[in-house]
Amino acid sequence: MVNLAMAVAVPLYIWPTTNAWKPLYNAISAAPNTTFNIIINPDSGPSNGASQPEIVSAVTTLRSYSNVQLFGYVHIEYANRSTDSIHNDIKTYSTWKKTAKSDIHLDGIFIDEAPYETKYLSYMKDIQTYIQKTMPKSHGKVWTNPGIPIDAKFYDYADYVNAYENSYADWNATGHNEIPECLRQKSTVMIYDFPKNAPGKLNSDTKNIIASGYNGTFITTSDGYEDFSSIWSQYVKDVANLTRTTKVKTLPSCKK
Ligand SMILES: *[C@@H]1O[C@H](CO)[C@@H](O)[C@H](O)[C@H]1NC(C)=O
Ligand SMILES: *[C@@H]1O[C@H](CO)[C@@H](O)[C@H](O)[C@H]1NC(C)=O
Ligand SMILES: *[C@@H]1O[C@H](CO)[C@@H](O)[C@H](O)[C@H]1NC(C)=O
Ligand SMILES: *[C@@H]1O[C@H](CO)[C@@H](O)[C@H](O)[C@H]1NC(C)=O
Ligand SMILES: *[C@@H]1O[C@H](CO)[C@@H](O)[C@H](O)[C@H]1NC(C)=O
DSSP states (O other): OOSOOOOOEEESSSSSOOTTTTHHHHHHHHOTOOEEEEESSSSSOOGGGGGOOOHHHHHHHHTOOOTEEEEEEEEOOOGGGGGHHHHHHHHHTTOOOBEEEOOOOOOEEEESSOSSSSSGHHHHHHHHHHHHHOOOTOOOOOEEEESSSOOGGGGGGOSEEEEEEEEEEIIIIHHHHHHHHGGGGEEEEESSSTTTHHHHHHHHHHHHHHHHHSEEEOOOSSSSSSSOOOTTHHHHHHHHHHHHHHOOOOOOOOOO
């Protein structure tokens, strides 16, 4: 199920030792009407994740929820990584499948370190084409991460674009205003270093983000993604509750 309400984006860069993903399972089951778009990242890419029992078991648990979409992590070094290596990673993820005992199939690919200069438009188009022809049918969703606002033309080659990945201070000062309204419905944002012990602020900022029409968001008090921060479960509750009650701004379409 994918509904039209804002999703929770999850850069899940945590190895699934026993109980490590438990806060995520708990959040997903507590918020059945919220979509979780989760990035699976065994080792800066697929590595041999499909033959690691901990990965197989934890991803299979995630697959048991109907309100998740899973994306395999691939980094492209701002267009510097070799095409062969990029293709190999995508090909490897395309073999992750459902068997009698497990289900690790993915819904798409997350392309990290995406370039922003428009001279790389055709490069990004080629990556999208490769994902769509390599991943099993209807599992070729493309989520790119330039981490900053990019030219609207790049949005033609992605289903989702992560248009912000930086601190809350920067988000509050300028980040939010730099993402054009007409692109927000396909834009996700990842905000770190959110102030600790400020639940009221978390609630009002989450409400603003939902009202602004973004596609999916992640907010953490940590300075990276190595843990589920102290606000994780409150954040998910806020998203789940506020998407039911917050009016989303009517957004203009981009001028062609
Ligand atoms: C999910 O949505 C359904 C249908 O709108 C509603 O009946 C139900 O209460 C919602 N569940 C939660 C946990 O919000
Ligand atoms: C490629 O790498 C170089 C050095 O590592 C970096 O300066 C450059 O920005 C990268 N290319 C792009 C397109 O970002
Ligand atoms: C920035 O912080 C202030 C004070 O908490 C808040 O009112 C405002 O909505 C925030 N702006 C954004 C873009 O989150
Ligand atoms: C998020 O993007 C997807 C794919 O582009 C789209 O189907 C979905 O409706 C969007 N969600 C929102 C809340 O805009
Ligand atoms: C979410 O809504 C439910 C039902 O209205 C309420 O009981 C709960 O306290 C709310 N949670 C938060 C975090 O606001």
